[in-house]
Amino acid sequence: MIPFLDLADAFAAHASEYDAAWQRVTRRGWFIAGEELAAFEQEFATFVGVKHCIGVANGLDALHLVLRAWDIGPGDEVIVPSQTFIATWLAVSWCGATPVPVEIDENCLLDPERIEAAITVRTRAIVPVHLFGQPADMGAVLTVARNRGLRVLEDAAQAHGARYHGQPCGSLADAAGWSMYPGKNLGAFGDGGAITTDDDALATTLRKLRNYGSSVKYHHDLAGFNSRLDELQAALLRVRLAHLVDDNLQRADHARRYLTALDGCPNLLLPTIPKGTEPVWHLFVVRTPRRDELARFLADRGIATQIHYPVPPHRAKAYTTTHGHLELPLADAWANTCLSLPMSPQHTAAQIDEVAAAVRDFFVMPKV
Ligand SMILES: *Cc1c(COP(=O)(O)O)cnc(C)c1O
Secondary structure (H helix, E strand, O other): OOOOOOOOHHHHOHHHHHHHHHHHHHHHHOOOHHHHHHHHHHHHHHHOOEEEEEEOOOHHHHHHHHHHOOOOOOOEEEEEEOOOOOHHEEEHHHOOOEEEEEEEOOOOEOOHHOOHHHOOOOOEEEEEEEEOOOOOOHHHHHHHHHHHOOOEEEEOOOOOOEOOOOEOOOOOEEEEEOOOOOOOOOOOOOOOOEEEEOOOOHHHHHHHHHOOOOOOOOOOOOOOOEOOOHHHHHHHHHHHHHOOOOOOOOHHHHHHHHHHHHOOOOOOOOOOOOOOOOOOOOEEEEEEEOOHHHHHHHOOOOOOOOOOOOOOOHHOOOHHHHHHHOOOHHHHHHHEEEEEOOOOOOOHHHHHHHHHHHHHHHOOOOOO
16 A cells, blocks of 8 residues: 555654654743744744744644735735635635636646736735745746735745745745645644745734734734744754755655656646756646546555645635636646645655556556
């Protein structure tokens, strides 16, 4: 059996380090806003190459709080990709603003060519998503944004360590929202999130917003939220961060194996690596019109797959009244043809080769 992802294995890979981390926190007896959070924020800001990291409770809050800090609200519009995890859209909706979808390119990333046509007088910001660990075309996105006076928030929830023309994702725009949900490349063992930015004033506002609008205990400057990254998760994340570069190299090796072995399969579209991008392969997503058949074929051989994502946000029940009427054929086509193959640092090269061989069998390709 080849699992899609095994987080017990991820923990076991460095169990003694994780054990030391949680024991350090429990012995200290300080669980919120302490030295582990401060250290993690410092270490992650350095990793991303920005001045500020603000730990928050999850990735949705990270995105939402930045849009709030920018005073985006009812009557405003924010441009988002037509296919993404629904949190990208929900962060906009939670502000009372309207997500305005723009169709995707061949890697399921916001297509910068289509942004201009979606801009109105109400547009305030653009949220490109580095989906599946592949950097969005930030040069083109930023050009449109700067010309039109729009802010740019990177949704970096799946892109810890990815680079665009040598620069880390999360350092490319006005701010970035991160998720440390357990399955992410930099996953906690529970919920977690963070924001990175070089903007001092924004960082100060966000530190208040995540903590009841307060920077001095019981003095509340803003009607804030409770969205804190706790000490236990921060301590565990510091361990995971120390291994992130190695983990991402393992993923890159797996991706290379897939790309080589599956090259030339008829009716199978593979991810491409645009010039200047260094993806971190949060997911390895292929596309085929025979998606359901392929998934069944692999399941029969004990190989687990998943679909990212089967329902594009505009087709979700949550958005039928506001967005259900929209024609977004590329988002629909993605949802109907995509299949994610097993991809994690814990998978062995032999397992990846076995998956690739099974896919070749399905397409009646000779063994390599
Ligand atoms: C996981 C994810 C989020 C939300 O993160 P949570 O920590 O689950 O709230 C946002 N955007 C994308 C693209 C994600 O994959």
